[in-house]
Every structure is written in structure tokens, then in C-alpha cells.
Amino acid sequence: MILENEANPVKQPTILDVAERAGVSKSLVSLVMREPERVSDTSRAAVLAAAEELGYRPNAVARSLVQRRTMVIGVVLSDLHNPFFADVADGIEEAAFQSGYRAMLSSGFLNPKRERGAIDTMLDLRVDGLIMLGSMMKVSKIEKVAAALPVTLLGRHTRSKALDSVGADDSAGAQEAVDHLVSLGHSKIAHIHAGTAAGAPRRRSGYEKAMKRHGLSAHIRSVRGAFTERGGAQAMTEILESGDVPTAIFAPNDFAALGAMEVIDAGGFDIPGDISLIGYDDLTLSRLPRIALTTIGQPRVDLGREAVHLVLERLDENRDSARHVVVPPSLVVRSTTGPPRDDVS
Amino acid sequence: MILENEANPVKQPTILDVAERAGVSKSLVSLVMREPERVSDTSRAAVLAAAEELGYRPNAVARSLVQRRTMVIGVVLSDLHNPFFADVADGIEEAAFQSGYRAMLSSGFLNPKRERGAIDTMLDLRVDGLIMLGSMMKVSKIEKVAAALPVTLLGRHTRSKALDSVGADDSAGAQEAVDHLVSLGHSKIAHIHAGTAAGAPRRRSGYEKAMKRHGLSAHIRSVRGAFTERGGAQAMTEILESGDVPTAIFAPNDFAALGAMEVIDAGGFDIPGDISLIGYDDLTLSRLPRIALTTIGQPRVDLGREAVHLVLERLDENRDSARHVVVPPSLVVRSTTGPPRDDVS
DNA sequence: AACGGCTATTGGAACGTTCCACAGTGTTGG
């Protein structure tokens, strides 16, 4: 008895095995797999039967080699834990599948070095296009990657000539947030900003623009925070300790809003009685009843779909100039916003 | 002027281009890429310089074809949104990378058909091994896949002879939950169970076992719920409406606990004053101060690492019998559990 | 009877690597 010493449990059948069994040439088997209608009924049946019996499965590696296409779109997410990206990835997988492509994901672990590694892996595997979700790398580095294949940046704005991008209109979203608060009667509306992080500057300028539009320039107040729970908490602490407490807070995203919420709760203030709070992103957890955060939602699945289209335009329609797509966000009203206590303060 | 009509922005250089430029054979270039120390200093320098100038990057597709190995471990997650899987995936990527492999993720969208599609993609791409996170497919179908490559099931128990598995000890975790409640003085402890869903039966039997061990057989009470917010809410509603309200609830997971929490809150009961609540899984959101759920945590990153090792044992060490690894869970105490109001009821 | 035009099928080259047997070229030691 001879022991099988292969690492692989079973050697998989190749197109030649199928051809031999069906009594035809390998070319015909290949044709049956790709364009069955172009083969005679008898041959097709024989090939299909042989393939079935052997459990044949075309080797995508070999196919990719000769076609110089993998039909795979690589997706590098900066953070697997961010539920926002999960929704976007859904849209990406969906759209890719419908166009005959498949999506493969890899995580960057919120770390530019590891993100670089993830990209290299994708490049080695010769994916046909790349979508970067919330990348933390420098645009100039990403542009170098874009010289080799179509790259779309998602959730981050750029004016790059080499790169496509798709994102929500952060300025418009911020203005919607302010409009909502003003319509409730607020005027002392403070903003926690997240510095120069992706999307943060536009949210801040949208806030300022809307405040001016409502004649509230005097009340503009931006406090430095970050896109994290901690950043939101620190900024909120600073605001409370200043003694001058606004009636409403516009946080740069939901995580920061959550941090602010904790500090407001701990300070003995009521939300929204004393302070209204609005976030940005509409995380899944923001709709939990105990949280019930009013926020600005982004059309996540659409974002994913749009990103795939941008890649495919370059791949299948030879577009070679950059496109930057902007989609509108929308307000989601829940329980953390309401009219200020003293309408006439 | 001739227009470049290629779909690919730039044709990537091959090993032959590098060889020509460096004035050596392709074999030598290959050797420099794989075992640089076996090449003379001058040749190595020449090859490296040529590769650098050309921006050469070995084609993993071609390499995989000849080596019949892709050095990729496929990970099929049943749901990208489940933060539990995100942590596990971290462990997987980490461990795979350290062993020279790379992990590629794909989502099954909580749908057995699409999960099947994700697996087929992985199989076509000839990944070397497969890890399934919280799969929704029948074990018998997965066993067929396991005939072609090493497969590890994570977060789901099986006694399969063809498949490896790794999971936390759900029975032990459930017992820890009960032990904790009993040590606080509870005796009327009800359990919301999730039927036959993955892991649910063991959590239920662990609950019953612990109750018996504490001489509380008379108080055993399992109400049908599910692994979702909604399922938890429905079961909790049923419990409250029964008139016989226990002093503590052990939910089958954190999502269900969240649902129960909403119903308890809405019913005007205090947590943990009137009712203590304990979940299972330790989701990231469970540690938000407004939630602060006491729960049973699983060593997620370790689970991921262990899954990779199981795959690699088959791949690199030729193991061919199934292994089922169980890791112990641990209690995480937060604010939803406390002593019952009337210690002497 | 020869030919043109179909349709169905085939063999071989190509894709970009790795792997292996082998060929030079010194160097060492008997």
C-alpha cells in the first residue's frame, strides 16, 4: 500500500482529465465552460457529465495568468470594526458580483504600514482594481499605486488627477445638522471638530457656513476633539468646564457624540432637555433605544456601488481621467435633539 | 501618435524584463527574489537595481500556478457587521501573516446561498485553506468542501471527522454567568434561550447544569428567544407578562440582552435594582457606559489564531485527523448585575 | 466534379513564474 504523501488532501482534476474522460480535446472543454452554446449538444453533454463526475472546477489561477485579469476587485478597509465600512462593503460586494467581478477584503488595522502590506498583497495577487475605505495613507503614495491599476478612494476627498473618489457631501451634511438644530430653536450651537482627519474640515466649514447663513456668526464655537469616543469626551469636558454651556452640540461623528453623551450624562445634564446632541455617520448602534442619537446618515450601500462603478469604468470603458463623485447625506432624527429649555434665553 | 488601447494602465514588467536589464538569466532573477543569499553580491545588486528601476513585483498568480499553492487562507464570515467576527478576523490575519500566509476575507451576508458563493470564489482562487466564521451552512455541505482543502469551523461546534473546529466552551461560560448571579444572592434566575442556533443549546444546558449544582432546580426557567435584539425583547415581554418576574435574566447573547434591556427599561423596572441582566459575547458596544452590560467574553483574537494553526497543521504538518479545540470564556462584570433588592424574599 | 462556405473541433503557443538537471569556473588537496 502506498501512502499519499501530498500536502493537498486530493489532487484536483484539470481540464485535461475532463477532456480525456469525455473523449474530446482540452480546447473543447474550455469552450464548454465559457460558451456552452457554441458547442454541439452531444459534445456539451459529454463534457458536462465528465466534469460533474470528476468534480472539476476551473482553476482561476491559471485562467488569470493567461487572461491577465483576475476578475477580482480588492477592498482595503482601514478598520474592520467600523460598522460604517461594513455597510459600504456590502454595496461593493453586491455591485461587483453583478458585473461578474468578485470582491476580496483585507484590513489595514488603522495602521498605514499594515495598510501598505494589505495593498501589496492585493497587488501581488494582481487584483484588477482597488477600493480603499477610509485609507490612512498619504494620497501621494496611493497615487503611485494608481499608476498600476484603477484605484478609488472612498470616504475621503481628494482632487487627485490620478485617483477617483466617492464620498458623501460632508459640508451639506453638517449644514443639515445645523439647520435642524436652528429649526428647533437653538442658537448657541457648538461644534466639536476632528482637526484634519478625513472629512473633518468639511464638516467644520459646513457648520460655520450654516451658522453664518442663519445669522449666528456670533455663536460659532469649534472645540478641538477627534473622531473617537475619547476625543468627543475630552472636548465635551472642556466645553462644560468653560462655564459657557451651549444648548446644542454638533459632534464630528457618532463615536465622538457617544463620548460627549457620556460626559453630559455624568455632568447631570439632560439630553435633550439641557443639551441637544447630534452626531454624524448613523452607526448601527446609534439607533439602540438607550442611545437614540440624532445623526447624519450616509447612503452607504450607494457609496459602495458607486465605488465599483468608478473602477469598472476605467477597467471596461477605458476612462482615463479622474472622477470625483459626491452623494448627498440625510438627517436622521432620534431622541437626542429637541427644543432648548428656555426658548427665550 | 499611437494611442495606448490597453485596459491596463501600464503593462507590468516581468521577470524577463528584469533579467534582460540586469544582463542575467530569468532563473537568477527568480533566485534573487526567493533566496538572495545564494547569489553573488554583484549579481544580486544588479538584479535588485534593475527590479527597482522597473518597478518589478513578482506575479503571485504565476507563482501560485507552478507551486500549486497560493499562500492565501480564505476567511468566509457569515456577517461582516458582527463585531465579534471582526476581532476574530484580526487574530486570523495576524497569525496567518506571521506564518507567511495572507488572509483574504469574503462575506456570506447571513445567507447560506451567498455563503456558498463566497466559498466557491475561494475555491476557484485556490486558496490553501479555509476558515468559516459563524457559518450558516449545513455541516454535511461543508464536509464536502473539506475534501478539497483544510477547513476550520469557528464559533460553531461539530464532531465531524473531516473538519476541524475551534470555539469557546459555551457550557462553561453559561455556568460562570449563573455562578456570578448566585454569588450576588440571586435564585430566581431565568434564561432566554436561542433554540438550536449555533452555540445556543450548550449555553442552555450550561445554565441548567449550574442551576442544579446550586440546588436551584426548582427555579430553572428557559424562555424561547433568539440571538437577536428582537428575540430578546419578545422573550422578555413574555416573562414580564407572566406576572412571575425573576430577579435575574441570563440572555443567550448580547444582542438578545440589549432587546431584553429595552423591554425592562420600558416596563419601568430598574437594572440591576429590580432585575439583573447578563449577556454573552462581550460586544464592543456592551461596554458603552449607557449600556454597561455584564457579559461573558470570549478570547476572540486567540480563537482566530487557533483557527489558523489548525489549518496550518494540515497544510504544513500533514495532520489528517480532525481536531476540535475549545477555549475557556471569561466573565466581564459591568453595571447590569447586582444583588437582588430583597435579599430575603 | 470542383468549389465555397458553414459549423464543430483541434493542436500548439502563450501567460509569468519555479524547479531541476546541468554547465562553467575556480579552488583545494593528494
Added chain:
DNA sequence: CCAACACTGTGGAACGTTCCAATAGCCGTT
């Protein structure tokens, strides 16, 4: 001074497909 051996480097086969030009067979037309 030559056999043995390291050390470097090379050419060709192989991996499993797709693609393309070529062929075989058949039918109808002149």
C-alpha cells in the same frame, strides 16, 4: 597536475488555462 568539489549561473520543462489559426466534414451550388 589532475580529480573532486563548491559555488554561480543557465536553459528548458512544467503549472492549467485561454486564444487563435487551422482543419475536417458536410451541404449546396454551379
